[in-house]
Amino acid sequence: KAGVTQTPRYLIKTRGQQVTLSCSPISGHRSVSWYQQTPGQGLQFLFEYFSETQRNKGNFPGRFSGRQFSNSRSEMNVSTLELGDSALYLCASGRENPQETQYFGPGTRLLVL
Amino acid sequence: AQTVTQSQPEMSVQEAETVTLSCTYDTSESNYYLFWYKQPPSRQMILVIRQEAYKQQNATENRFSVNFQKAAKSFSLKISDSQLGDTAMYFCAWRSGGSYIPTFGRGTSLIVHP
Numbered sequence: 658k659a660g661v662t663q664t665p666r667y668l669i670k671t672r673g674q675q676v677t678l679s680c681s682p683i684s685g686h687r688s689v690s691w692y693q694q695t696p697g698q699g700l701q702f703l704f705e706y707f708s709e710t711q712r713n714k715g716n717f718p719g720r721f722s723g724r725q726f727s728n729s730r731s732e733m734n735v736s737t738l739e740l741g742d743s744a745l746y747l748c749a750s751g752r753e754n755p756q757e758t759q760y761f762g763p764g765t766r767l768l769v770l
Numbered sequence: 771a772q773t774v775t776q777s778q779p780e781m782s783v784q785e786a787e788t789v790t791l792s793c794t795y796d797t798s799e800s801n802y803y804l805f806w807y808k809q810p811p812s813r814q815m816i817l818v819i820r821q822e823a824y825k826q827q828n829a830t831e832n833r834f835s836v837n838f839q840k841a842a843k844s845f846s847l848k849i850s851d852s853q854l855g856d857t858a859m860y861f862c863a864w865r866s867g868g869s870y871i872p873t874f875g876r877g878t879s880l881i882v883h884p
Contacts (some may be wrong), residue, residue: 688870690870690871699874699875699876699877700861700874702871702872705870705871712870713869713870713871715871745813747815749815751870758805758817758820759817759870759872760817761807761814761815761816762814763812763813763814764813764814764815766813
């Protein structure tokens with residue numbers, strides 16, 4: 658069974674631009690969560706989608722948004738990029754039951770110049 | 771708010787030896803899960819071990835085992851017979867029983883020396 662995949666793996670953008678990251682969950686998983694990882698703040702939860710609906714949201718500004726498609730693939734969008742958005746963005750997928758384990762993707766490394 | 775504390779930013783161990791990574795958490799909930807994740811230099815976060823709070827028995831996965839002290843809110847990870855491939859960042863995480871949203875500790879960087 659294929660694991661969680663994320664594209665692209667690396668991305669360089671400039672301030673003010675926007676970016677879209679993609680995450681394909683493990684087959685059969687309907688929950689997709691996004692996390693931002695930085696040396697200063699550690700791992701922070703962005704949002705979680707289940708069956709195309711945002712089920713949970715972390716404490717991030719509205720510039721960070723996401724969506725989930727009917728095939729459970731998810732995209733995360735960041736508009737008006739700031740230098741502080743440089744980070745590793747991880748997504749994780751899980752089954753319907755929150756008691757199940759989440760499985761992480763390899764991440765997308767975003768550098769904002 | 772729930773917090774997870776990993777008090778050891780860095781640790782090192784010789785190959786084949788045993789090392790214990792510490793984690794404490796703060797919660798008022800009774801139904802929760804605890805996890806240890808490993809993030810090697812390649813950056814893929816991998817689940818090492820998971821513990822349900824309602825289970826008294828400590829979880830074990832091959833060379834990895836935990837010491838779960840519920841009253842003390844402590845959840846340490848013991849790695850036996852350390853291998854070079856164990857070199858990684860280790861994150862402790864807490865999650866409420868009804869939620870997919872984990873709270874992560876800041877991580878412990880473990881280096882295994884040959």
